[in-house]
Amino acid sequence: MTRQEIRQAIIDILADIAPDEDTASLKDDVSLRDQLGLDSMDFLDIVMELRKRYNVEVPSSDYPQLATMTSCLDYLSPKMA
Amino acid sequence: MPKDQLQGIQSEYDVIVIGSGLAGLTCANILGRMGRRVLVLEHHYQLGGMATWFRRKRGHIFDISLHGFPFGMVKSCKRYWNDDIASRIEPIRGIRFDNPQFSFETTYDRKDFTRILVERFQQPLERVEAFFDKARSFNFYDDDGTTTGQFLERCFPGRNDVHRLLMEPIAYANGSTLDDPALTFGIVFSNFMSKGVYIFKGGTDLMVGLMKKELIRNGVDVRIYSDVERVLVESGRVTGVVCNGRPIRARSVVSNANLRGTIQRLVGEEHFASDFLEKARKVRLSSSSCQVYMGLKPGESFDYLGDLFFTSTLDHFDSVALCAKDVTSRTFSCYYPDTRPGSDRYSIVSSTNANWDDWASLPPEEYEREKAKLIEDTICALERYLPDIRGKLDWIEAATPGTFSRYTKTVHGATFGTKFEGLSVSKAIPEQIAGLWHAGSVGIIMSGWLGTINYGVIVSNEVDSYLSRSNAVRATEEV
Numbered sequence: 001m002t003r004q005e006i007r008q009a010i011i012d013i014l015a016d017i018a019p020d021e022d023t024a025s026l027k028d029d030v031s032l033r034d035q036l037g038l039d040s041m042d043f044l045d046i047v048m049e050l051r052k053r054y055n056v057e058v059p060s061s062d063y064p065q066l067a068t069m070t071s072c073l074d075y076l077s078p079k080m081a
Numbered sequence: 082m083p084k085d086q087l088q089g090i091q092s093e094y095d096v097i098v099i100g101s102g103l104a105g106l107t108c109a110n111i112l113g114r115m116g117r118r119v120l121v122l123e124h125h126y127q128l129g130g131m132a133t134w135f136r137r138k139r140g141h142i143f144d145i146s147l148h149g150f151p152f153g154m155v156k157s158c159k160r161y162w163n164d165d166i167a168s169r170i171e172p173i174r175g176i177r178f179d180n181p182q183f184s185f186e187t188t189y190d191r192k193d194f195t196r197i198l199v200e201r202f203q204q205p206l207e208r209v210e211a212f213f214d215k216a217r218s219f220n221f222y223d224d225d226g227t228t229t230g231q232f233l234e235r236c237f238p239g240r241n242d243v244h245r246l247l248m249e250p251i252a253y254a255n256g257s258t259l260d261d262p263a264l265t266f267g268i269v270f271s272n273f274m275s276k277g278v279y280i281f282k283g284g285t286d287l288m289v290g291l292m293k294k295e296l297i298r299n300g301v302d303v304r305i306y307s308d309v310e311r312v313l314v315e316s317g318r319v320t321g322v323v324c325n326g327r328p329i330r331a332r333s334v335v336s337n338a339n340l341r342g343t344i345q346r347l348v349g350e351e352h353f354a355s356d357f358l359e360k361a362r363k364v365r366l367s368s369s370s371c372q373v374y375m376g377l378k379p380g381e382s383f384d385y386l387g388d389l390f391f392t393s394t395l396d397h398f399d400s401v402a403l404c405a406k407d408v409t410s411r412t413f414s415c416y417y418p419d420t421r422p423g424s425d426r427y428s429i430v431s432s433t434n435a436n437w438d439d440w441a442s443l444p445p446e447e448y449e450r451e452k453a454k455l456i457e458d459t460i461c462a463l464e465r466y467l468p469d470i471r472g473k474l475d476w477i478e479a480a481t482p483g484t485f486s487r488y489t490k491t492v493h494g495a496t497f498g499t500k501f502e503g504l505s506v507s508k509a510i511p512e513q514i515a516g517l518w519h520a521g522s523v524g525i526i527m528s529g530w531l532g533t534i535n536y537g538v539i540v541s542n543e544v545d546s547y548l549s550r551s552n553a554v555r556a557t558e559e560v
Contacts (some may be wrong), residue, residue: 048542
């Protein structure tokens with residue numbers, strides 16, 4: 001997947017997890033937690049969806065890598081290439 | 082011959098869940114929904130674990146642990162169960178306190194508590210705000226050794242009445258004390274304060290019934306009267322369980338049994354490393370409970386008393402007194418007809434925290450005497466608020482730590498799982514035995530309906546990851 005496709009994949013997951021939030025105008029360098037009001041259970045859901053939809057494994061020690069959209073893309077790009 | 086409860090089960094499962102508490106059921110549902118082959122085995126005749134209820138003749142029905150939970154339940158039920166279950170969660174009307182230090186009603190959320198602390202307890206607003214912010218900032222992974230008692234004393238020095246207001250409901254929610262880590266208080270208290278207290282409209286029986294339907298819809302096999310006596314382990318890896326005397330193969334096992342019971346009874350200490358066992362043996366169980374269930378005669382009612390009513394006759398707050406057999410503090414959970422739409426019944430469940438040791442050693446006659454005294458003392462305590470209640474009661478009975486132990490098989494009747502150290506031991510089990518997890522009430526923060534459900538979610542993620550990885554290994558081997 002290209003970086004742009006991965007970005008869309010993450011947006012799709014976020015839209016399911018936070019259906020009331022505006023995911024279209026997400027800023028890539030601001031923490032997802034702050035922008036979308038996500039809590040630790042939400043991040044767990046992101047990890048479960050990544051495994052289910054794309055067979056990508058994110059071990060719990062790597063959860064901090066999912067902090068912003070940019071850090072997600074940096075972290076996931078090699079895994080989803 | 083008795084009915085074979087295991088009739089129709091498959092010869093092998095991806096996951097066997099031992100016990101059907103809310104953690105076990107939630108874990109099973111998520112994994113079932115993902116297409117895993119899941120079997121839930123429950124020794125009791127109904128599902129739910131401590132999230133349970135019982136019926137008595139003349140239409141009485143009593144909820145054991147419905148009392149009230151944080152708003153987070155709505156999101157967890159919506160996401161890990163279904164919209165129907167989530168839509169039945171509603172806020173309670175009010176929580177009342179009455180003790181020698183204060184007496185009032187509150188909606189039990191940050192806004193109302195701020196008002197109460199400023200107006201009634203004369204605390205400066207900045208101090209109150211700083212307290213709430215600090216309580217909310219605690220993380221489960223940074224225990225700096227501060228106890229709840231120290232934290233409350235630091236925030237509100239010398240104000241035992243304020244400490245009581247902040248701690249008493251939490252002590253009833255999860256059995257914690259002033260000596261437990263401040264972070265456990267901060268996390269649970271903040272969960273409640275974010276939006277107040279909620280309840281499941283329709284009662285525990287409806288909720289668990291809807292969960293069962295959803296499990297079956299997701300292809301999960303569920304069996305009651307199915308007592309797991311052993312988890313099977315071969316060369317450090319789970320291979321199945323023995324249930325009702327019969328071995329059942331499984332690639333992974335999630336034990337929703339009590340943590341200590343899982344290690345000692347189900348698996349056996351010989352399968353664990355000695356340094357792990359040393360830690361596991363040090364895990365303290367949380368306290369147990371006594372409850373008195375009172376059902377009113379059909380047609381009788383009582384005036385609104387709040388949904389949860391925290392009462393005490395003790396002139397100060399003290400965690401030890403909260404569990405003492407000489408009861409001074411009681412929480413009344415009041416159930417009005419609207420708890421179960423369509424019903425016209427009123428009932429009250431009185432709960433007190435209790436110590437296993439105070440009850441376990443009593444000879445049968447003395448046990449019965451003490452139980453009768455518990456019932457009588459509870460009616461007397463209630464008569465202070467509802468003077469004519471005695472004549473309206475149609476059904477009354479009591480549960481003690483032994484009762485909880487009997488129906489849930491939890492060690493020493495622990496109604497709130499373990500103290501904080503239980504969480505790291507629970508999480509470390511898969512490092513000891515591949516394919517084995519524990520999910521359930523542990524570590525104070527993972528107890529209560531919401532805590533256990535969320536722990537079930539966390540474990541389901543790890544089990545799914547494990548199964549995916551071992552599938553990959555299988556596929557490679559086949560190639």
